[in-house]
Amino acid sequence: xxxxxxxxxxxxxxxxxxxxxxxxxxxxxxxxxxxxxxxxxxxxxxxxxxxxxxxxxxxxxxxxxxxxxxxxxxxxxxxxxxxxxxxxxxxxxxxxxxxxxxxxxxxxxxxxxxxxxxxxxxxxxxxxxxxxxxxxxxxxxxxxxxxxxxxxxxxxxxxxxxxxxxxxxxxxxxxxxxxxxxxxxxxxxxxxxxxxxxxxxxxxxxxxxxxxxxxxxxxxxxxxxxxxxxxxxxxxxxxxxxxxxxxxxxxxxxxxxxxxxxxxxxxxxxxxxxxxxxxxxxxxxxxxxxxxxxxxxxxxxxxxxxxxxxxxxxxxxxxxxxxxxxxxxxxxxxxxxxxxxxxxxxxxxxxxxxxxxxxxxxxxxxxxxxxxxxxxxxxxxxxxxxxxxxxxxxxxxxxxxxxxxxxxxxxxxxxxxxxxxxxxxxxxxxxxxxxxxxxxxxxxxxxxxxxxxxxxxxxxxxxxxxxxxxxxxxxxxxxxxxxxxxxxxxxxxxxxxxxxxxxxxxxxxxxxxxxxxxxxxxxxxxxxxxxxxxxxxxxxxxxxxxxxxxxxxxxxxxxxxxxxxxxxxxxxxxxxxxxxxxxxxxxxxxxxxxxxxxxxxxxxxxxxxxxxxxxxxxxxxxxxxxxxxxxxxxxxxxxxxxxxxxxxxxxxxxxxxxxxxxx
Amino acid sequence: xxxxxxxxxxxxxxxxxxxxxxxxxxxxxxxxxxxxxxxxxxxxxxxxxxxxxxxxxxxxxxxxxxxxxxxxxxxxxxxxxxxxxxxxxxxxxxxxxxxxxxxxxxxxxxxxxxxxxxxxxxxxxxxxxxxxxxxxxxxxxxxxxxxxxxxxxxxxxxxxxx
Numbered sequence: 001x002x003x004x005x006x007x008x009x010x011x012x013x014x015x016x017x018x019x020x021x022x023x024x025x026x027x028x029x030x031x032x033x034x035x036x037x038x039x040x041x042x043x044x045x046x047x048x049x050x051x052x053x054x055x056x057x058x059x060x061x062x063x064x065x066x067x068x069x070x071x072x073x074x075x076x077x078x079x080x081x082x083x084x085x086x087x088x089x090x091x092x093x094x095x096x097x098x099x100x101x102x103x104x105x106x107x108x109x110x111x112x113x114x115x116x117x118x119x120x121x122x123x124x125x126x127x128x129x130x131x132x133x134x135x136x137x138x139x140x141x142x143x144x145x146x147x148x149x150x151x152x153x154x155x156x157x158x159x160x161x162x163x164x165x166x167x168x169x170x171x172x173x174x175x176x177x178x179x180x181x182x183x184x185x186x187x188x189x190x191x192x193x194x195x196x197x198x199x200x201x202x203x204x205x206x207x208x209x210x211x212x213x214x215x216x217x218x219x220x221x222x223x224x225x226x227x228x229x230x231x232x233x234x235x236x237x238x239x240x241x242x243x244x245x246x247x248x249x250x251x252x253x254x255x256x257x258x259x260x261x262x263x264x265x266x267x268x269x270x271x272x273x274x275x276x277x278x279x280x281x282x283x284x285x286x287x288x289x290x291x292x293x294x295x296x297x298x299x300x301x302x303x304x305x306x307x308x309x310x311x312x313x314x315x316x317x318x319x320x321x322x323x324x325x326x327x328x329x330x331x332x333x334x335x336x337x338x339x340x341x342x343x344x345x346x347x348x349x350x351x352x353x354x355x356x357x358x359x360x361x362x363x364x365x366x367x368x369x370x371x372x373x374x375x376x377x378x379x380x381x382x383x384x385x386x387x388x389x390x391x392x393x394x395x396x397x398x399x400x401x402x403x404x405x406x407x408x409x410x411x412x413x414x415x416x417x418x419x420x421x422x423x424x425x426x427x428x429x430x431x432x433x434x435x436x437x438x439x440x441x442x443x444x445x446x447x448x449x450x451x452x453x454x455x456x457x458x459x460x461x462x463x464x465x466x467x468x469x470x471x472x473x474x475x476x477x478x479x480x481x482x483x484x485x486x487x488x489x490x491x492x493x494x495x496x497x498x499x500x501x502x503x504x505x506x507x508x509x510x511x512x513x514x515x516x517x518x519x520x521x522x523x524x525x526x527x528x529x530x531x532x533x534x535x536x537x538x539x540x541x542x543x544x545x546x547x548x549x550x551x552x553x554x555x556x557x558x559x560x561x562x563x564x565x566x567x568x569x570x571x572x573x574x575x576x577x578x579x580x581x582x583x584x585x586x587x588x589x590x591x592x593x594x595x596x597x598x599x600x601x602x603x604x605x606x607x608x609x610x611x612x613x614x615x616x617x618x619x620x621x622x623x624x625x626x627x628x629x630x631x632x633x634x635x636x637x638x639x640x641x642x643x644x645x646x647x648x649x650x651x652x653x654x655x656x657x658x659x660x661x662x663x
Numbered sequence: 664x665x666x667x668x669x670x671x672x673x674x675x676x677x678x679x680x681x682x683x684x685x686x687x688x689x690x691x692x693x694x695x696x697x698x699x700x701x702x703x704x705x706x707x708x709x710x711x712x713x714x715x716x717x718x719x720x721x722x723x724x725x726x727x728x729x730x731x732x733x734x735x736x737x738x739x740x741x742x743x744x745x746x747x748x749x750x751x752x753x754x755x756x757x758x759x760x761x762x763x764x765x766x767x768x769x770x771x772x773x774x775x776x777x778x779x780x781x782x783x784x785x786x787x788x789x790x791x792x793x794x795x796x797x798x799x800x801x802x803x804x805x806x807x808x809x810x811x812x813x814x815x816x817x818x819x820x821x822x823x824x825x
Contacts, residue, residue: 163755234752344672356677360684367688371696382699382795384717384766389695393687521751523731582755601732601752610732612752 003068003147006056010147013049013104014137016042020107020130024123028195036123040111043126046133047104054088054101057146061088067153070094070146076159076578078549086169087160092294092310093146095173099290100136102174102181107133110185110210117206124192125185132184135317143310159549159578168228172221176248179218180286183251185210186258187283190276191325194332199276204266207279209637211262215255216633222248223626234584234599236614238513238622241390246369247289250362254282257358264348267413270341271352273333278355280329284322285362291318292369346416350408357401364393402456402507406463409496410470424470428462446515453511460504464497495636499629506625509593512618519614525607533615535596536560540568542603550574552585555600555609559589566591571598571611593620697766701796705769706743712771718745719764719793727759738763738775740796746774756782762793 020042027035060068061084064077074091075084089098107129114122140146189207193199225248230238239245258278264271295311342348368385375381406428410421436455443450469475471489472482518533529538537557545552554572558565571587587598594617601610699717700710710716718738726737726744734753737744747765757763757780767777 234755341666341669341673343669344676352673353676353680356680360680364684364688367692371692384697384699385692386695386697386766389691392691392695393684396687397684521732584752584755599752604729608731610729610752 002056002059002063002065003149006053006060007145007147009049009053009056010137010141013046013053013100014134014141016046016049017130017133017137020046021127021134024130025127028120028123028127031120033119036119039123039126039130040114043104043107043111043129046130047108050097050101050104050137054097057094057097058085058088060147061085064157066155066157067149067151068146069148069150072150072154072157074160075157076549077156079160079165080548082167082170083160083165087164089173090160090164090169093140093144095177096136096140096144096294097146098173099177099181100133100140102177103129103133103136103184106182106185106210110188120196121189121192121203121206124195125188128188128191129184132188132321135320139310139313139317143313156578159576162550162574162576162579162581162583163232165549165576166228166232168224168232172224172228175217175224176221179214179216179221179255180248180251180289182210182214182217183255183283183286186214186255186279187321187325190279191328193276193336194325194328197332197335199272199336201266201269204262204275208259208262208266211255211258211279211282212633212637215252215259216630216637218248218252218255219626219630219633222252223623223630226626227623231586231588232583234586235612236519236586236597236599236616238619241368241387243369244289244293246365246390247285247292250285250365250369251282251289253358253362253365254278254285257355257362258282260351260354260358264351268342268348270348271355272336274355276333276336277329278359280322280325281362284318284325285366287314287318287321288366291315343415345411345418347408347411347413349416350404350411353404354401354408357397357404361394361397361401364397365390368393399456402460402503405460405500405503406466409464409467409493409500425463425466428459428466431462432456432459443516450511450515453515454508457504457508457511460507461501464500464504467500468494468497490639492636492639495632495634495639497632498635499632502625502628502630502632504625505621505628509618509621509623509625513616513622517614517616517619519612521610521612523608523610525609530611530613532596532613534561535566535615537569537598537611537613539609539611542609545572547574549578550576553603555587555598555611557587557598559596569596569598571600573600573602590620593618593624595619699764701740701799702738702743702745703740703796705745705775710769712769715766715768717764717766718747718775718777719762719796720744721793721797722757722759722761722763724759738765740799747777748774749777749780753780754782758782762797764793 020039023035023042024039027033027037027039057070060071061075062081064071064075064084066072070091070093074087074094079087087094089095107126110122110125110129114125117125186207189203189210193203222245225245226238229240230236258275261271261275261278265275291311291314294314295308368389371385372383375383406425407418407421410424411418432455435458436451439451439454468486468489471493472486474482477485520530520532522530524530524539526539526541529536531537537559540556540558543554543556545554552572552574554570557569557571559567559569567589569587569589572585574583574585575581576583582602584599584601589596594615596613596615598611598613600612603609697715697717699719700708702718702720704710705718720738720740723737723739723744726735728735732752733748733750735746735748736759737746739745747767749765749767761782764781765775765777766779766781767775770776
């Protein structure tokens with residue numbers, strides 16, 4: 001019964017979403033306030049029905065209802081409770097339902113917090129959201145129905161893919177979808193603005209919280225996915241330039257560019273057309289990502305089981321929304337009043353530079369991801385574009401951007417003083433040079449570029465702090481005044497500094513991990529030792545263990561550094577009976593921000609175990625940096641200027657102690 | 664600065680960055696792409712030893728031999744087979760009779776030295792290139808389950824409400 005109720009809820013949701021497209025749009029065309037006003041209640045109802053359907057699927061998983069095909073294929077009665085819940089979205093059908101649920105959440109949130117929006121704009125935004133919901137609900141119902149029954153029902157399920165039986169599945173997809181789908185709101189705002197043919201600084205202020213929230217979730221989602229792959233896949237890499245990873249990185253880059261260009265639009269009433277285009281592109285890239293993941297056109301470590309009809313359906317959705325919005329853009333962009341030009345050396349000039357590099361980087365990732373497809377379609381040659389391409393191109397575009405990053409927030413609006421900013425960054429630059437020299441002297445091995453990378457990271461971090469110090473007037477005024485000034489600095493300015501600092505921290509982690517990791521691969525028997533970095537690992541014993549739905553063979557190693565014992569680390573192989581499938585559980589020990597990473601292979605008949613042990617210095621900074629970035633974004637979101645539902649502009653002109661808030 | 668001057672600087676910066684991106688992309692694509700080859704193609708085309716390539720096919724049944732951390736196995740597409748050696752820990756889904764993609768370089772003796780081996784996470788899924796290659800050799804058909812996996816799973820029969 002539950003499955004049927006879920007199914008009916010989904011069908012009703014589809015009908016509601018059609019209403020959400022038609023009624024507000026009709027109302028906006030006729031100027032009918034009542035018709036426009038129903039958009040909000042419909043959005044709430046739509047959310048409620050999708051949530052009901054999702055709840056029904058969760059309930060089917062919780063009760064291990066093996067009359068439902070989706071549950072049979074991805075669940076097992078012996079699974080721990082948490083995995084029974086997370087299996088709901090650990091498969092194609094369920095994850096699409098989660099995707100639609102998040103879309104419903106955002107639609108309802110726009111309706112809830114959009115009370116300060118003009119009626120027409122709000123109605124049009126919700127109408128476009130409704131169109132997206134219609135497309136994806138139809139996709140779920142017609143090609144990926146999670147409620148399909150199975151006759152006759154088997155006695156036991158086929159278990160969730162063991163790789164996915166991990167707490168990471170509880171966190172990573174929801175965060176990622178909140179990011180991907182959150183960008184749909186900026187997209188809807190852009191399309192609504194194009195339909196209206198009117199756009200101004202207020203538009204930028206209304207859309208900013210949505211973009212910012214989506215960006216924060218996307219940042220956390222990507223970082224979480226990276227850490228999950230790092231510890232779960234057992235080979236210790238944290239980024240593979242896999243098509244699916246690229247699919248999440250591209251919207252992230254575009255959203256980052258959008259955040260920055262929207263600031264120019266809000267402050268200077270310029271870059272309007274460009275900002276609208278970026279809002280369209282950011283969500284379009286999320287759709288491209290969804291297509292790449294679901295259609296199986298690219299060989300990826302993530303790929304869901306490929307099904308051509310789904311690929312075609314998503315391609316149709318993708319074409320409709322991307323081509324439709326870009327056509328609308330081409331027709332209406334010229335009607336939008338352009339803002340003025342501005343001086344190249346200025347805050348807005350720096351933000352344009354940021355946008356140029358970020359969009360070029362997005363483009364380079366897109367080319368690298370799609371080139372194999374294009375080449376195969378044209379010549380039939382099968383090729384792979386791998387990490388060397390991305391490291392070279394993406395790195396080559398990021399280095400100048402990172403170098404320019406500390407300058408941006410210090411430049412004044414309208415007319416900046418590059419020389420003055422350079423002087424104010426002297427201390428940061430000096431300390432960065434010291435960092436290069438010290439690193440070069442202290443490091444043994446690694447590339448000659450590694451110390452330069454450390455220096456660049458230091459420059460970015462110190463540059464971000466310089467911005468705050470400058471605002472406080474540190475060194476020029478007494479400590480008390482400086483402290484008082486700091487409390488007056490707008491939260492969005494703190495957000496900028498903290499997010500930029502996070503980029504520096506992340507870069508530091510990347511440089512350290514890439515340059516000074518040590519790895520030893522060898523074959524051991526119980527009692528043998530290996531050396532990795534400064535530590536000695538001894539294989540103490542092999543143990544058999546049992547989990548709720550798996551058996552494990554665990555290797556226990558003792559760690560010694562010189563004469564000091566540092567405890568043990570355990571790496572194991574798990575065997576899942578239901579799927580006849582094994583997984584590698586890496587053993588990880590954390591020392592400060594560095595990690596010791598050990599994985600083992602299947603034991604051979606004569607008792608040998610292949611062991612791969614590596615020491616990854618400062619590797620945790622990579623994800624810590626991403627968390628700091630997200631923290632900066634979240635802090636910026638609480639800025640009173642952006643608070644959703646903030647009073648109208650006239651009431652908001654409070655005296656501000658600091659100069660114009662930065663990005 | 665005049666209006667025209669400002670516009671020129673903007674256009675210049677744009678063209679500069681895009682030019683840099685284009686130059687990086689083109690040079691990197693020239694140097695870093697890796698071609699996918701099947702064992703048959705390797706046998707026919709006399710691939711120059713040392714060129715990086717991806718070799719895909721099925722792990723030949725009975726060919727896997729382990730010595731310490733070194734594993735040797737043969738990759739076949741039903742027509743030709745290439746000996747592969749790999750030092751390190753193989754992915755969890757590496758099995759005889761399963762699809763595999765190995766990346767590395769051909770040695771002068773005709774064997775293949777892999778530095779990474781890819782097997783899929785989803786046991787139902789065959790790497791696309793491998794599936795195409797096997798289809799070309801008539802070993803595997805669309806709709807087949809990957810050879811070696813439990814066949815004949817339950818099939819959904821009807822949708823509720825339909």
